[in-house]
Amino acid sequence: MRRLISSALCFTAIGLATAPAFAEQPVLERQWLTDGFTNPEGVAAAPDGSYFISNVAGWAAEADGEGWISVMSADGALLTEKWAEGLDAPKGMVVHDGILYVADITIVRRYDIKTREALPPLPAPGAKFLNDMTVWHGHVLVSDSQGASIYTLTDQGFKIWAQDEDRLGGINGLLGDGDRLLVSTMSTGSLLEVDKDKNWTKIASGMVDADGIGIVPGGYLV
Structure with missing residues (x-):
């Protein structure tokens, strides 16, 4: 099949409170088409x-x-x-x-x-539908969309780092960004951040099936 690979695999632009606002609305532009x-x-x-x-x-x-x-x-x-x-x-x-x-x-x-x-x-013991991956603080992480969980790789293998059906239902995207981990969820269409002490903050909501997360100047694309 033919598949479009764009400059960013994302649809919704979100400016973070801790980042400068976008000077103008980002636009996705096709870079190439690859078979x-x-x-x-x-x-x-x-x-x-x-x-x-x-x-x-x-x-x-x-x-x-x-x-x-x-x-x-x-x-x-x-x-x-x-x-x-x-x-x-x-x-x-x-x-x-x-x-x-x-x-x-x-x-x-x-x-x-x-x-x-x-x-x-x-x-990943107990996992049902592993989805996105990232590295954060030197650890490999993977999300489980059907298990509302985030696993981390330890010396003993993958272990659950966070699990919360209400907050992480339909979890998808993960992105390690300095001291915080960014998380997107499909069920609630939310973009969350969490620190290593597991303090959670909702950055944005109202998206439809929020998926992968990418960094762009001035904010993030989800």
């Missing part, structure tokens, strides 16, 4: 400046082995269509210490970026 993806979901920057793209391919919650990871250049060229294959429904990804972490339904897959070796996957 070779099937239900692309997540993007992660590689150390060499290229991008990893996750392809769900099949159903978003089905362990069917049809998913894969592609690599795209910074100018939109498809470098490697299937850099890694045999995943189920890969979604959010993050790169940390030379390892690509990929959220894949109930487990997090890992790949050595230099060798492309698949490392043993890590389960």
Whole structure:
């Protein structure tokens, strides 16, 4: 299928109270159109400046082995269509210490970026629908949309860091930003921030199916 890759995979611009207001309304502009993806979901920057793209391919919650990871250049060229294959429904990804972490339904897959070796996957006990990933304070985090949870990677594997059905129902996007973690939720359409002591603040609400979070000058795009 043909898939649009834009300069930002987002729809709603939000200026934060702690950041200067937007000088003008941000506008999404198409940068390129690239073939070779099937239900692309997540993007992660590689150390060499290229991008990893996750392809769900099949159903978003089905362990069917049809998913894969592609690599795209910074100018939109498809470098490697299937850099890694045999995943189920890969979604959010993050790169940390030379390892690509990929959220894949109930487990997090890992790949050595230099060798492309698949490392043993890590389960997230009790997870139902792992979605977005980020690194915050040196820790790998992953959201569980159906479990209203955030998992963190410890020496003993993934453990629940936060779980709250009312606040985190339909949790999706995660973004580590200095001392705060930004969180978006689909159920309430909210953008939240939380510090390491788990003090929560609602930044914005009223969005429809709030998804990934990206940084732009003067605020964030969700």
